Structure formats: C-alpha cells, structure tokens
C-alpha cells in the first residue's frame with residue numbers, strides 16, 4: 001500500500017500568506033517541505049481521505065494526477081477538510097461514479113453549496129454519496145477494501161459528527177485520525193479489535209499549547225502512541241505519523257528538520273507534503 005501525504009497542515013496553510021512572522025517568511029523563502037496545505041491522504045492513488053482547498057495543486061506539486069480517485073472519505077465538513085469547488089472538478093473530470101463517504105451534516109450541506117455555485121449540482125456530478133455514522137463499515141466491490149467510520153473528539157456544533165477512519169486494503173490496515181482529541185471510549189473499543197500498519201494522527205498543536213480535546217498536542221499524542229503499544233495494536237514496523245500540523249504566529253516554529261528530529265526520538269514521523277510511506 002502506498003500512502004501519499006498530499007497535505008499535512010492544519011486549517012491555515014503553512015506558511016500563511018497573510019502572516020509576516022519569521023516562520024512564514026522562512027517558509028516562503030525555502031518552500032519545499034516548509035509548505036503545508038490542508039491535511040489530505042491518497043492511498044494507492046485511488047482512495048482519497050479529505051478534500052481540502054488546494055488539494056489539486058498539492059497533487060500537481062507531487063507530480064501526480066487524481067484522475068484515478070474513485071473513493072473519497074471525508075472526516076467532517078470543516079472547510080480545511082472539504083471544499084465543494086474541488087468536488088465539482090472531481091465529479092466532472094472523471095465522468096465515472098465517485099463514491100463519497102461522509103457524515104450526515106456534510107451530506108445535508110451539499111445542496112446548500114449549490115446556492116454559491118450553480119455548477120455544483122450534486123445530482124450531475126456522478127456522486128454516490130453514502131452517509132456514515134460512527135461504527136458504520138463500508139466495503140468496496142468484491143471487498144477490495146473495508147472502511148470503518150469511528151467517532152472523533154472534535155467539534156460537535158450544529159449536528160457535526162466528525163469521523164476518523166480505520167481502513168483495510170490488501171491485508172494492510174491504517175488509521176486516519178484527524179481532526180481529533182483523545183479518542184472516545186467507543187472508538188478505543190473498536191480500534192482494539194485491529195492491528196495497524198500505520199497510524200496517522202492529529203498533532204495540530206505539537207508544542208504550541210497543551211491540547212487533548214478537539215485536537216492533540218505532543219504530550220497526549222505520545223500517550224495515545226503508548227497505549228497502542230501497550231495494547232499490542234501496532235504491527236511490526238508500524239508507522240506512527242503526526243499529521244495536521246499548525247503554525248503558531250510567534251515566528252519560532254520548528255523547521256521540518258527540527259520537527260523530524262524531535263519526533264524521531266519517540267519513533268514518530270512528522271508528515272510533510274509529498275511524503276510517501278509504503279507499507
């Protein structure tokens with residue numbers, strides 16, 4: 001399984017075009033791994049997790065096409081995870097059914113987006129929308145994959161029910177878990193039934209501020225990793241990866257190399273845009 005991180009940032013891009021702090025100035029000067037678009041994962045070029053603004057540009061930066069994407073898993077309706085303009089392009093470009101898995105709130109918002117963009121007609125985009133709630137499982141044709149939606153600890157405003165995904169394909173299992181804080185008990189219970197080859201986990205606030213609700217900082221992130229280890233939920237040589245990284249506006253954020261060094265001590269990789277992990 002090839003896991004390609006098309007985006008690794010939080011809601012605000014890194015650098016922010018509207019921030020003049022030293023971090024952002026340095027990132028604009030260096031570009032490369034210093035640039036993070038919204039978090040987004042592409043598995044085997046076919047399965048896309050989240051659809052942030054700029055994902056198309058992210059793919060082009062990685063030198064790949066998204067034309068082979070057939071299944072789209074959305075965590076929640078926040079703008080940094082779902083951009084209807086991108087979906088308009090995705091649906092029209094392929095002409096093939098695009099399987100869209102999302103929570104109820106996002107499905108309810110789809111017709112409303114049409115008021116902003118008359119080209120966004122969910123019925124003409126060849127979408128196959130499947131609404132998922134926590135603990136729902138879907139399988140691809142001939143069981144080529146199974147995906148289980150799990151509850152996240154994240155914004156519950158206006159009926160939002162954010163999801164994370166446990167995804168199995170060709171004998172490999174990954175967990176895509178952003179945005180979330182400490183997992184709810186019902187999520188831990190489901191996770192405990194699996195063994196993972198890769199865990200991709202929110203680490204939005206890293207060292208910026210302590211956080212275990214809604215998002216995670218480094219401390220609780222490492223506590224979750226420890227629990228995976230203690231409960232035997234990681235397969236041999238499993239990857240544990242920090243994702244959805246926010247910048248702090250103080251100008252003293254770590255560089256990509258500093259990030260990598262700090263987390264490597266704990267056996268953790270820090271995602272960057274364009275990072276590929278083969279499992």
Ligand SMILES: [Zn+2]
Nearest residue numbers: 010011080179
């Ligand atoms: Zn987010």
Ligand SMILES: [Zn+2]
Nearest residue numbers: 019021024249
């Ligand atoms: Zn900045």
Ligand SMILES: [Zn+2]
Nearest residue numbers: 076078154179
């Ligand atoms: Zn969010």
